[in-house]
Amino acid sequence: MPLDEIDHLLLDLVQADAARPLHDLGDAVGLSPSAVQRRLTRLRVTGVIRVDVAVLDPDELGAGMTSVVLVALTDDDEKHHTAFRKRMLAERRVQHCYSIVGQWDYVVVLLSPDLKASRHLSRKLFDQHVKRFETLPAFEVVKSSQSVPVPGVSRGSGR
Template identity: 35%
Template structure:
């Protein structure tokens, strides 16, 4: 892991809140010239510290009124089953987040749907028809308190 200095930390804090800052704004945020700030930003991307930059879109604004957290336990835990399940998570648009975890379940997924009928159809297809699922437990999100929050970087410098 590359060492993060104070200027890198300030730059990372700035781009986590707004990835479209101008070069002047980036320089001001990290106490460097705009050119130096852009060079650092390019290096942070090249080093894999900044994995990607994306817009945060409101699910409700697009009609996704249901957001569910789903704990999934596979019926078999051999490498092929796990790898196929991971690949299907990556390829399924309704699954917005997927984590392979330790503990009582094998995976936790975030799934969006327009309504409960659509979510029911998703579960029938994704869990019953495609994969050897032992159990899955759904918790419907009532409200999002914090999502996509920035990583704490100020203590890394």
């Protein structure tokens, strides 16, 4: 389904604030609230908008330490990769997990309360079929966003 300029503008706006009232969105893109609602419904039904979520502040919930972990598995056995991926998917404190190319097999982003908890979590998650891992605790969050660049929209709406 092709998206037009108004769809792109709406997507950019709801990425910044999915709770923004329909009339505000309509004013911003030149449509009535009902026309905005129809477009948003179409974008959800077709899967362009996968889910509407609330973005929580990890510091306020006692999970303010972010760590980036580089992981190398012991070998390329598909069973080991499958088991590793299942562990990452099952752990809520794993925020992101990427399979990568190079000397490391995965990059994992973890949230935890502090360094001690991060170490404990790493030992738990990376104890099976892992040759080595390196944990890089983040000193400061400069940018954290799930926003996707929307074609034709030049202003940034990410955090």
